[in-house]
Amino acid sequence: MQKKILHTVLSLAVGAGIFAVGGVPTQAKSKDQKVSNTYTIAFKNGLPDNYQEIIQKAGGKVTKALPEVGGIEAQSEQASFLNNLKGNSSIEAANREIPLSLDKTSGSPYNYQSNIISSQNVDNYWDSQWDIQRVTNGGKSYDVETGGYKNKDGSTTHKAVVGVIDTGIDASHPDLKNNILGGRNLVPAGMDESETGDPADIKDRNGHGTHVAGIIGANGKVKGVGPELGIRSYRVLYSEQALGMPAWIIDGIIAATNDKVDVINMSLRFYNNKMTIEGESYKSIAETLLWKRAIQYAVKNGVTVVAGSGNESLNLDNKKEVNDFLNTLYEPYGISVKGPATVVPAQMPGVINVSASTKWSTQQLAFYSNYGNSAIDVAAPGGDFGEKYAKTNDPATADPNNLILSTWPTYLGTSYELNAGTSMATPQVAGIAGVLKAAHPEYKPAQVTARIKQTAVDYGKKGHDALFGSGEANAYRALEDIKN
Template sequence: MKKKVLHTLLSVTFGIGILAASDSSVHVSANEQNSKQEVNVKNLYVIAFQNELPQDYREIIEKAGGEVVKTIPEIGGVEAQSGHSSFLQNLSKLTSIEAANREIPLALNDPTAKLSAQQDSTVNQTEPESYWDNQWDMQRVTNNGKSYEIETGGYTDKDGETVHKAVVGVIDTGIDMSHPDLKNNIVGGRNLVPAGIDESETGDPNDIKDRNGHGTNVAGIIAANGKVKGVGPELGIRSYRVISGQGFAMPAWVIDAIMAAADDNVDVINMSLRLYNNTKMIIEGTTYKTAAETILWKRAIQYAVNNGVTVVAGSGNESLNLDDKNQVNKFLNMIYEPYGIKVEGAATAVPAQLPGVINVSASIKWSTRELAFYSNYGNSAIDVAGPGGDLGPEFAETFDPETADQSCLIFNTWPTYLGSSYNYMAGTSMATPQVAGVAGVVKAANPQFTPAQVTARIKQTALDYGKIGQDPLFGAGEANAYRALNNIK
């Protein structure tokens, strides 16, 4: 019964995301090779060519009845739009194309949103010199700040400038460039949201302004250095904005961001986002395979790993056993049914369950035996856990808002122009940057480490919560910066 109630609660936030995306008639202006065609997000497709893009890829797409919107040439990827019902069938006849499928939007889904204006104003009115006492998560991950004595991710040079020994790419909603706790650690970024999603979206590649708050909070957990602290207070942050102010993104934008981050020589990628790829999706009676999307996700992640990037992603907030494909599909079909969508075949949480990615579940303040009530899990799925927070033990048992304990949430940075400079959040979105921050400081202290070595160090030194050894909830355990830097196994 408890699981049924939980899935009903989660379906509210998840369903809103699907509604905003799949029922949207929003048109966006594409910028592929300076073109300005109008793009309907309902008619977008992902295409994976066999190898690299052929010289006549544009002609191939046009003959099949589509228009090119975005290219990712390093991995043979194309995002295209088409209003022709025969588009996929036409592409399936071409030997140069490995797979193609309809593109399904990705939507943010955190189990707790930002707190009320009254609670935010309380944060603002208090204005202490430090909020360290509010950061139970950071106290735990850094062993009460002792990891800072070993590695912060950078140092201050003789001119008083911060030198970053490692950089974390945050693929998210953007960042507050002027936040006092973040601005010294922001080393740039890129916008991959096209023009026209809403009036604020112009397609400017330099527009990484966070319209949501999610990305700024994630960045703070990694590298805040002010009234709140991150895991690596002197790590560099490079922001890749892929999620619009409406809270959704197309997978091709995220895949493109992975490639961009790898080309920008970041050391770690944080993706506090997820979607589910099924081998078959039926939309309004038409069957689509998601092979192309999966192929391009895998190619992009492999490209990043081959370029020395450690990739970290969240497992998701649906309280699902990711090893149980029937349970996952049952849940997805419950959510998708009102929108004329049905899924079949094996489901994969993307990008978290793909090879080369550290898959993170969410641990909590008050127990080392239980996960956060919302966190996904699975024996073959989870690598490690990170503090994700929740609303306390009574809420986890009853889901009664009257029992909510905000001190069990994760407290960190928030865009200064969205009502408060700091905020409480929870989710695998908050757990993931804890682990990405640990990866960042490990890389800073060991610049010769490969992604496999960074991953092994994090897993081998994690605090062994739950059952002894690898388990379905915590994987190898909760990631810990102090233990990782000291190689305590």
């Protein structure tokens, strides 16, 4: 697999969503006081009745309660806050919360003047959707299952629902509006001037969530994997830069599960490990515990969880390589990394971990995709700049026809955009999980996962391998139970 330094790629083109949407989100100390003194606390046996009093006595205030997983998010200006909590026997772990942030340029549309998206008046873009064509076997899977059906009055009955935990969605997009079933905003009030805490505010300020949703269930000029799947949006990232905290995303998992979605898509990732921040050493054990509990809560309640492996071109089995990357990344923020790092939520038990394949190769992943024999379950089309770019790293050879075309918020300047990344690969698999659940509502998450893996197209080395896992996921093969 060709390795490249990610920051070099980021400088290739302003707005290249390929490299930050869902994989280049970085964890870094925020200078924003609204999140710089934020903590995650995991209790041993659920939330005690006096949890708010416990936090107040330690010098903090509760900003988010997560009763389903026995955790909270809190803020405190006191440097002794964590030490003040140590004497409480009901607390299992506590740590400073590290925010996730998408690089500003990467959250913008891809800036090629491509013929693919310059003809906005065409009837459809099917000829440009190489990824959906491949995953659906040229649309053959639609003849088996679309995720729902049209009623005589023109409405759609959705046989399965996918929850998209992301930057929100353009609920008025013509290709999405018939499949959107609402959702929830989990971003607290006051994060910026537009954040009022309105639980119904799922407006996508970034574009990422709308792009992901289109891959799952668009039904218009572009088609998703399941064009009649229901989609619910859980907005956990705010602003054009798509900033967010782990507790918000955990809250999104809980909310989606309580809303009885069938599948959760998370085109985002964190790293959990032991860190030193300006001399303060701690284990990210509280976040790890709450992530695990949230995933377990979802799976126990019948939800299949799909997440991206990340876009750092890292071998996730090589802990030294991962830590060296993180130390380089975090050094400007006064953060050092010690101990093994894990991609969260993708490497959590019960999650389908997805790498990104390309249009042009059955032997190589997209150059940015993370990989690892013990890490990857399946691959799916994530797109890249094409074979010539992969060989030369020459910007002049970059071919946008190898990227992923999907929906974009109409109020951000265009209705369709090109992107790539494990963020784009993940919803391909979430869409497959959705149509599988629509066809087989009795399936449990383990059965959905097994079917997707067993019917994947065996790219790369024969059998399970570090790049593609069980192979490239395929909706038609999964629905028809065609095994290798």
